[in-house]
Amino acid sequence: MAYRPSPYDVVEASRRVWVERWDGPAASGNAVFTAILRSQQMLMHQVNEVMKDHGLTFARYEVLAWLAAEPRSALALSWISEVLRIPPATVTNLIDRLVADGLVRRVPHESDARTTLAEITDHGRAVERKATEELNEGVYRPLALSEAERDRLIGLLGELRSRGGEFDTSRSDDRIARLDSTRGGPAGR
CATH class of the missing domain: 1.10.287 (Helix Hairpins)
Structure with a gap:
């Protein structure tokens, strides 16, 4: 519609x-x-x-996108819960659906027997890539704001979220740098 x-x-x-x-x-x-x-x-x-x-919900897509960005292609379910800010039971349900569709598989953690990892499959990687290309072309790039307006809006909404207590401002930069370093992102390159 x-x-x-x-x-x-x-x-x-x-x-x-x-x-x-x-x-x-x-x-x-x-x-x-x-x-x-x-x-x-x-x-x-x-x-x-x-x-x-692509037969996805945005929440399922987000899980695939994080897994595809992860160098090891696998993340702990608890980490997914924390990053996406969704309850563990919801993560379990998302992973169940992704597994049923052949996009993700559960694998044991190599050093922690209590931890289960979600690992993206080749099929999952292909679906994530195609969906991301379409999002970039159909939604994100043509967004009706200039780059400067986007930056200003991101900053204003960041201030709103910060002042509203949505994230810990005193630790945020350090945590993001740590995430980057584990993924080989901007701070880890």
Whole structure:
């Protein structure tokens, strides 16, 4: 189903109602929330159209993308839970579906018998690559913002998330550097 544009700006309409009923800070907060929500809905619609063509949900795709980026092609289920910020039971369900579809296999950890790893299969790598190419071409590259606007928006949303307690700002840079070094990323190259 095609995403149909609204005949008016829902965010501005909502902001005006809030200004009439409440106050400026509440109205602008409502407008920020509504703008983020509507933008997320619009972008998720575009992403879901790509995912549907590959028999994936975005959550399953995210697991594949992390596994494909991992030099060893395998990650602990607990690590996936932490990085994707989803409960362990949800990770188990995601991995079950990926295993059933032949995209991932469970393997024992080489040094910790209590830990199970999810390892991407060749088929999973091919599906992830094709889905990522389509996301890049159909959603991410054509995003209706310039590079400078994207950077500014990422920064503003990072501040919102940081101040809202979504991540530990005192440890974030060190943790990301550690992730990069284990993957051979920018800090590890």
